[in-house]
Amino acid sequence: MKVVIMPGFSELMIVINPTGEVTREGMLSIIMPWFYAPWPGSQEKGVIEMTVPGDTLRALLTELSKRYRQANVDFEPINPGTNDLDFDYDVLVNSKNYVALDNGLDAKLKADDTVKVKVLWRWDG
């Protein structure tokens, strides 16, 4: 599937097989540049397009992890120990938490679905 990645406010936003143009127009500033744009030139470009092998949420997150690793950014939303989402992150598809999807991480994504990946903060003391 083709995906377009753009920085949200404090989250990563990914549009799946977009049927229209995807731009950052009107969006807030980027506060976590490492999260969005570890690739040279990507911040100037505004959005990043890439092809992901497979059509599931898991395939998307796995491919992203691989691409970030190539850019020396440790972004591993799928915990290799549990094979589920790591608790440092949350993932929503069309504003719905991934656990509420029929097949969870193995849910198939369709055109114009919007995936948001959030980094979760630690609050215990």
Added chain:
Amino acid sequence: MLDESELIRYNRQLIIPDFGEEGQEKIKDSHAVIVGVGGLGCVSASYLTAAGVGHITIVDSDIVELPDLNRQVLYGEDDVGKKKVIVAKRKLSRLNSKVEITPVFAKITEENVLNLIDGAHVVVDGLDNSAARLVVNSACVKQRIAYIYGGVSRLRGMVTTIIPGKTPCLACLNPEGVGGLGVLGVTPAIIASLQALEAIKLLTDRSPALAGKLLLFNGDYMKFQLLEMRRNESCPVCSSTLPR
């Protein structure tokens, strides 16, 4: 001026290049406020006391409970049921009697926070929830006091140093997540030690390494990451009150 006993006591840090007596005197003349003396605050308070910070205020509204003892190393079984700040003061004073320890038994609120941090050179986070942290963050921005955020869950932790007007504040980052996930005792010890290091660097006019950066610790896989963050131009807390 440091007296003879202080020159002996702090010898191991006095001989650090660029620290010396000047650095020790700065620490001695400093006031640190530690908000929360739980897993994080017990450790940061211990190291700041040992380092010779002249005045430390500790704020907490809890009593010691048995489940605290896996990580809150200032307390023992005999302290269960006692006010944390009172026990902590006693233990910290035994560690370094020359440090003035002010215990405040209070819950942090929007109404009292400005009084609680008044006169502080640095505020060190030892809290256990997001709401109180955001209250402290706003007050520190308002008073232009450096605030060292630290948070943990399980075997994971985060630290960042917030310098109002220079770095993103906590509200800039729209932090999300839940607490109550459990904590392994050594995790807050690691994070609070880093907070104490940042505090000492700030108090001695050294550049804090975590200003504008978020340090992530992952004890499951023993990974540390240092990530850049930027101020939010539309931050409801710091964008309108502080220069860019």
